[in-house]
Amino acid sequence: MRNVLQDQATKVQFAGHETFPLRLLWPKKAFEAVRGGASLRTFQEHEAIARFGVGRNMAVSMRHWNMASGLIEERGGQLWPTALASAILDDDGLDPFVEHPATIWLTHWHIASTPEMTTTAYFAFNALPGVDFDSEGLGSELLRLVEERGWRATRVTIKRDVEVFLRSYVRRTGALTEDAAEPLLAELGLVREARIGGWFEFVRGPKPTLPDGVFAFALDRFWQRTGGDSTTLTAEQVTYEPGSPGRVFKLDEDSVVTRLMALDAITDGSWTWTDTAGLRQVHRRHEPDWLDLLTRSYGRMAEAA
Template structure:
């Protein structure tokens, strides 16, 4: 199986969140802080002496807020961290239209940005794209991830030398608390740190399997995933890894690392149902065809397809009060 760990050359990061999972309101706080800042100030707003009072949380949590804003793609560095922090186009689309993340599509987009490629959230990418155990424990995920890092280091594809068992243990714990929610007597409760749940628990991608500490990656239809978000992810995957291809197979879209099927945990039936609606969603620029038995998507005008307009259309048509 191809691995984006090896193909993208991304600098893998297994820390930065300070052990805090993403929380409600953090992305908007970070976005607003950058928007209010003057040119030349954005690089310091998360670590200057006013940051604690400005964000209303402790120093480590301020750094966690910055990490999640960058890892989720709401903000980005100019010049790989040497310049300023700026809002991204997709960050503006989401946080200006849906600042409180009331619409499920916003959460699916954030999840896509976290898990579709390795980088700032390497464990998130690995768990959804290269980890092939539907049921797992924290220890199993950590062990498999450590083995993968060792393989990359031996192949001289990983220069990071500070990845330790404890680093991965903390990263895996944070991953679990980003997606899984505990229940007590049928009610949702917070995880061990006593904090609020992550908004991404609403996606129900990682569920507690049994009382022994086992979890499940829930593959199948995702009723809250908008077709526009699926199409956005497919176009991003296509342009990144197959820019010269005019067709993609169902198998690639459903199973390859970095594909919508893997990142959204869709099975083949659920993926093909989404693909069958592409013609309408993309105004004919992408077309699903299974008449020859090959089950492929054909691109009639991939370059002319503005995937961000798909998201803008989603927000124009939504009723936030109904979506919440």
């Protein structure tokens, strides 16, 4: 299996969030701040406190998470919204106020499918063996990798990053604090506290709130990163390869196959599924329109509501 963490060119990051998890209101606030292009210091200036209604450290965290989420990018010496952000968060976009699960799934995909800005999340979802782990064990595995690869990160930095990862994804039952109520990614229920104190577990399964179009969008990005010019991917690659939809969304193999079987209809024939003599593959005829995939996802959700 391809492991980008073993690639010398891979960039990693264990900080930038200022110890804050991603919050519900941040994508829209950040989008509005950079809508027409903004200074690279927009989230660091003293005015950021008044602009965003949060402290400076939290504003810096807002920038970090929105860049990691694929919603903001640096271009031409300024900060700009990405095409994805404009499609979703514009006033007449697909989900301006982050009310649909599709937006949260997309956010999670960007955070956990590549290691460049959120290495701990990538490692946890794609490199940890099994489904159970504890924070100390996760930190030790990351520290071992850091020392092995010669990256720059201290034990304290990694410990804090693991803490933020868990606060981002684990819904704390019975907690009444504002911090426990707001983390955006915890809504997905991908990580939960295990019965053994101090342990956590990934929740694998079908993921009924994950739209097929978002799965297809993720598969397209995964294909671009790992498949190169290949016109086929196997069900096993899509399920188990690091950075794959199966690993990032914690889908079991049967759930992945069910999704792959629906691709022909979702992509209007751009991709097709075959199962011949035990060889289960998805074939790419041509590239699907990613915006169309997402529009269908949100449209179907709106119709269902």
